[in-house]
Amino acid sequence: MHIPPSSRLLQNTKPVALYSSQQVYAMEQEWFAQGYDSFALMQQAAWQMTQHIINIYYQKQSCIANGVACRHDDRQPRVSIWVGSGNNGGDGWLIAHYLQQAGWQVQVITVGIENIENSNAFADMDSAVVSDAIKAQRMAVAAYCSYQRFEDSEFVLHNQENRLMQADVYVDALFGIGLDRALTSIYKQAIQSFNQVVKSSHTLSKHALVIAVDIPSGLVASTGQVFEQVAIQADVTLCLIARKFGLHTKDGMDYAGEVLDIPLIPYTKIKPVALLLNRAHGLSVRRQNSYKGSYGHVLIIGGNRIDGSQGMGGAAILASASAMATGAGKMTVACHQAFHGALLTSLPDAMTIDLHDQKGVKHLIKEASVIAIGMGFGRDETAKVLFIDYMQAAMTEGKSIVIDADGLYHLASLQIDKHSVVGQLREYSTKHKVCLTPHSGEAARLLDKSVAEVEMDRLAAIKQCADIYGGSWVLKGAGSLILEQVLEPTLEQELEERHVYVCGVGNAGMATAGMGDVLSGVTAGLLAQQDLADDQRSLRQAVLIHGLAGDVLVHQQSCPSNKNVSLFIGERGLQAQDMPAAIRHVMHLITI
Ligand SMILES: NC(=O)C1=CN([C@@H]2O[C@H](COP(=O)(O)OP(=O)(O)OC[C@H]3O[C@@H](n4cnc5c(N)ncnc54)[C@H](OP(=O)(O)O)[C@@H]3O)[C@@H](O)[C@H]2O)[C@@H](O)CC1
Numbered sequence: 001m002h003i004p005p006s007s008r009l010l011q012n013t014k015p016v017a018l019y020s021s022q023q024v025y026a027m028e029q030e031w032f033a034q035g036y037d038s039f040a041l042m043q044q045a046a047w048q049m050t051q052h053i054i055n056i057y058y059q060k061q062s063c064i065a066n067g068v069a070c071r072h073d074d075r076q077p078r079v080s081i082w083v084g085s086g087n088n089g090g091d092g093w094l095i096a097h098y099l100q101q102a103g104w105q106v107q108v109i110t111v112g113i114e115n116i117e118n119s120n121a122f123a124d125m126d127s128a129v130v131s132d133a134i135k136a137q138r139m140a141v142a143a144y145c146s147y148q149r150f151e152d153s154e155f156v157l158h159n160q161e162n163r164l165m166q167a168d169v170y171v172d173a174l175f176g177i178g179l180d181r182a183l184t185s186i187y188k189q190a191i192q193s194f195n196q197v198v199k200s201s202h203t204l205s206k207h208a209l210v211i212a213v214d215i216p217s218g219l220v221a222s223t224g225q226v227f228e229q230v231a232i233q234a235d236v237t238l239c240l241i242a243r244k245f246g247l248h249t250k251d252g253m254d255y256a257g258e259v260l261d262i263p264l265i266p267y268t269k270i271k272p273v274a275l276l277l278n279r280a281h282g283l284s285v286r287r288q289n290s291y292k293g294s295y296g297h298v299l300i301i302g303g304n305r306i307d308g309s310q311g312m313g314g315a316a317i318l319a320s321a322s323a324m325a326t327g328a329g330k331m332t333v334a335c336h337q338a339f340h341g342a343l344l345t346s347l348p349d350a351m352t353i354d355l356h357d358q359k360g361v362k363h364l365i366k367e368a369s370v371i372a373i374g375m376g377f378g379r380d381e382t383a384k385v386l387f388i389d390y391m392q393a394a395m396t397e398g399k400s401i402v403i404d405a406d407g408l409y410h411l412a413s414l415q416i417d418k419h420s421v422v423g424q425l426r427e428y429s430t431k432h433k434v435c436l437t438p439h440s441g442e443a444a445r446l447l448d449k450s451v452a453e454v455e456m457d458r459l460a461a462i463k464q465c466a467d468i469y470g471g472s473w474v475l476k477g478a479g480s481l482i483l484e485q486v487l488e489p490t491l492e493q494e495l496e497e498r499h500v501y502v503c504g505v506g507n508a509g510m511a512t513a514g515m516g517d518v519l520s521g522v523t524a525g526l527l528a529q530q531d532l533a534d535d536q537r538s539l540r541q542a543v544l545i546h547g548l549a550g551d552v553l554v555h556q557q558s559c560p561s562n563k564n565v566s567l568f569i570g571e572r573g574l575q576a577q578d579m580p581a582a583i584r585h586v587m588h589l590i591t592i
């Protein structure tokens with residue numbers, strides 16, 4: 001569910017704490033160590049989820065008469081609950097039991113369960129050897145909830161749909177936080193069949209609702225990974241105990257739908273793996289008695305052309321236009337001479353210099369407050385020599401530095417060469433602002449890993465980048481991750497693990513060429529404005545402003561303060577060149 005940008009901008013919410021599976025297991029263990037019973041917790045979870053399911057269903061029906069829920073027809077709602085063999089499945093069995101008690105028509109589909117224990121239903125209920133999942137199953141079976149093994153279904157036997165499985169509400173209780181690897185064949189088949197049955201129910205009733213218990217099955221809670229794009233496509237995820245990191249990064253947002261929390265356990269001291277951000281810091285108004293020099297000078301070094309190629313002048317244009325859109329006072333672009341005309345046509349406010357004029361560029365590095373280097377910079381040997389020279393000059397002059405794109409390419413090569421500039425940068429970044437902004441491909445190169453390895457655990461990847469190179473990092477992608485360096489940390493700050501932030505704004509329309517150059521520009525533009533407080537010019541602020549600008553372009557119609565501004569474009573066809581206008585608008589909206 002998309003939240004309109006206006007509410008994202010204006011809501012006064014705290015960042016949401018996000019946890020890994022292991023941490024949620026640890027919370028459960030803490031709770032049980034205090035003497036609380038695990039099956040009671042499962043019953044509590046299932047009971048609350050049942051109430052949510054009933055409410056969501058009737059809300060969706062939008063047919064509440066005099067406070068009493070009713071349906072257009074007399075038939076009770078039908079629910080199809082797909083359960084696996086673990087405790088997520090246990091939740092599913094109990095939901096089946098409670099919904100049946102509420103009068104719903106319940107059908108349980110089991111996957112990976114060999115023998116349904118339908119005899120001596122309550123025989124060993126208190127025995128420690130009986131797992132919670134089996135207890136739950138026995139309760140549901142004893143209450144005559146009807147069930148069917150997926151393995152015996154028409155899907156598996158005859159590769160056909162089974163009409164029995166069609167329902168008004170589908171509950172996914174196949175896997176929860178226990179899923180940690182690629183699905184085995186029967187689960188893969190079950191999840192694909194689940195999505196297929198839902199799709200055909202949509203065409204029949206248009207009301208079918210999919211609710212995932214804890215996390216959509218197929219999605220790994222600790223990483224946001226979905227293997228081979230097979231996962232339950234949920235409308236609503238009822239997230240138990242604590243919000244899972246994987247719901248908000250990588251594949252998570254494509255599968256989870258709306259996420260509702262069911263906390264169950266009141267308090268935990270466990271530090272989250274990340275914090276989800278939806279809201280940018282408000283900006284203070286400018287002093288009237290100020291001039292362009294009050295808001296910094298950005299030097300963009302990029303937009304090169306290797307002989308015979310078309311070149312990458314657009315990267316420098318997009319980055320500089322975006323930096324200016326955040327309110328930077330002055331702009332110089334060091335790009336290939338071939339692009340000076342184009343640059344001045346689109347951005348007459350900028351000054352230009354030839355990227356290869358080493359003496360001139362180094363003089364400008366001295367003048368500038370922020371250097372953003374690498375966007376369309378080129379990867380050849382000449383560019384590498386320039387990169388080293390400009391980096392060293394920027395460090396000698398004590399400037400804030402943003403490194404992106406080809407700059408990151410050179411940094412990775414220099415790490416392989418064991419060049420001293422990498423160590424210098426690491427040391428430099430403990431005292432000066434250095435922001436590095438890779439996507440997964442660039443991060444993979446920096447870490448000498450495959451892209452798949454980075455994608456498998458993005459959280460680990462961003463931490464490794466920061467450990468090796470120092471500085472503040474954003475790992476771009478759906479649910480971009482941000483890890484910021486604390487400058488000159490106290491001993492306490494040094495010992496404390498830094499927070500990773502997840503960007504909770506932005507949209508898939510932003511998956512297009514040049515968007516990274518825009519982010520580098522925003523990052524540099526904010527850094528230049530020393531009238532802003534540290535948080536207001538931080539890397540996470542830049543990522544949020546960038547994402548919010550993308551949202552303004554896509555969801556503009558739902559933003560009240562946009563009434564007189566025509567920025568709406570929509571997701572498909574959104575271009576990086578549309579961003580500067582939206583960035584300006586966001587800067588205005590967040591100024592208090
Ligand atoms: N504890 C409590 O009291 C409460 C728990 N709660 C609920 O429990 C859920 C966690 O339950 P869970 O630990 O049993 O794991 P679950 O997600 O059901 O998976 C089952 C097993 O599948 C396996 N497996 C993994 N990957 C696989 C693969 N690719 N293909 C095939 N098999 C695979 C793996 O076992 P393995 O094979 O590794 O031994 C795993 O253990 C949690 O999300 C919440 O819903 C709530 O009720 C609150 C109270």
Ligand SMILES: [K+]
Pocket residue numbers: 088172173174175176212213214215216217
């Ligand atoms: K699930």
